[in-house]
Amino acid sequence: MTLTIREQRPDEWAGIRALIDRAFAPDPAAGLLAQWVHEHGPVLSLVAEEEDLRLVGQVLFGTLQLVNDDDAVDVLCLSPLSVEAEFRGRGIARALVRHALAQLTDRPEPIVVLEGDPALYGKLGFRPASEFGIERPSDLIPEAAFQLVPLPAYRTGLRGQVRYPQYFFDIGAVGP
Template structure:
């Protein structure tokens, strides 16, 4: 498996990967990726693909958001989304993408990475419930256990507060869980 930064020529393949990986929710995720991609620059954010036998089989994106801390706003990263083609799931592709992304961000002195996801999966990388670390989630629709954070080398103890998602997450209604009966 080969990991690398996403190229302009990968856009359609990555979109199709998200459509397949996320089923009914795939269009929202694929559209979110398209919008978030605009914010990824060489020094801020990260979009990685995994290739196997010349085929793109995984994608992860880390994008800038803010932590509203008592001293000041702190630039942080949000891991979202992570997708692997159905036939390559449970083979370490997603884990390799997450680990590589966290290493790159740590080397860039990013202090914190947040996500919404399965604690059973993401705890293996060092993510832990955000609320237990002094962070407040950006929406009450996010289940407490799903709101997770990892502190990287750039973290300082005063960095507590509320995660403020970048605008595309709100525009695409990709924050927390909606109540279909409401």
């Protein structure tokens, strides 16, 4: 299988949303979360396209706030990462994340955060956010599942709590 990873085109959103909904069915939270990020200015959306031009995977990045007593800093959030069921286990998710992280190196944000399986994301360089002094947005998220990868703009001593918009809680997109 030949796979191409590229930026999403504006006319592809409906197909991407359908891919996300299929990948996370029957839970609608990931699709609703992706729609919110899409409508609030995504930072990066990459797709994996099979040789027959079928979209088989997608990764989306938006911004959140890291808040401490002194200030607030924009950080990136990876959510969601989707791969069509019949294409899982072929390295598509890994390729999407690695390609995206390479594209984000010139960004001003210091970190990328996510909620996810440490066994999967640990292989991609993500570590528990608590190791960096970064607090998860909610106790609903297992500590090991709230992870980050530093970007070149990261500076030692960055601390605070990542804040999710209330909408994330309203749609059930927080925690397992």
